[in-house]
Amino acid sequence: MFNQRITDFFKRHNLYDEKMFEYISDHTDYIDYNDPDMRFLIGCAYQYDKRGKRLDRFRLCMPYAVDDRTTLMCIHEIVHGIDFYKHLNKKYKKKKTIEALPLLYEKIFVTENPTPELISFANYLDSRISEDKEDSYKYGISVREQLFNAYDKNYDKISKINERLGKGGKIR
Ligand SMILES: [Zn+2]
Numbered sequence: 001m002f003n004q005r006i007t008d009f010f011k012r013h014n015l016y017d018e019k020m021f022e023y024i025s026d027h028t029d030y031i032d033y034n035d036p037d038m039r040f041l042i043g044c045a046y047q048y049d050k051r052g053k054r055l056d057r058f059r060l061c062m063p064y065a066v067d068d069r070t071t072l073m074c075i076h077e078i079v080h081g082i083d084f085y086k087h088l089n090k091k092y093k094k095k096k097t098i099e100a101l102p103l104l105y106e107k108i109f110v111t112e113n114p115t116p117e118l119i120s121f122a123n124y125l126d127s128r129i130s131e132d133k134e135d136s137y138k139y140g141i142s143v144r145e146q147l148f149n150a151y152d153k154n155y156d157k158i159s160k161i162n163e164r165l166g167k168g169g170k171i172r
Pocket of ligand 1: 099102
């Protein structure tokens with residue numbers, strides 16, 4: 001299971017559900033972030049059912065959470081896990097909005113733990129995105145500030161706002 005600091009973070013944001021977190025944790029692999037050769041494994045993967053429509057399974061990979069930086073990366077991947085979990089056995093399309101909430105919760109965690117070291121690490125992660133070719137990251141960065149300002153500890157609500165923005169709509 002995830003450590004206390006991580007579960008407390010999600011409890012604070014009304015996102016903790018024991019069954020869901022157990023499932024996510026059972027579908028997670030861990031790496032040692034101190035080993036640079038392993039870092040490329042961090043991320044998430046998901047699979048569709050045979051008919052290619054419904055989300056069938058997913059797997060996360062994250063570092064062992066031993067400090068602020070690794071906790072930040074865990075939070076990012078767990079937010080992906082929450083999205084996947086909520087869509088299990090449901091229709092799920094690859095969408096450009098997929099990185100926005102993980103990036104939002106990263107920012108929230110940094111805001112709650114504003115040490116110079118964590119801020120500079122978060123900036124480093126962001127700087128890698130500006131070179132990244134995947135649109136979902138660029139989209140996520142572009143709406144993060146708006147989502148952050150609209151966020152009131154309600155995942156479902158902010159998730160809907162994210163989808164709306166993704167379709168070119170407004171926050172309202
Ligand atoms: Zn991500």
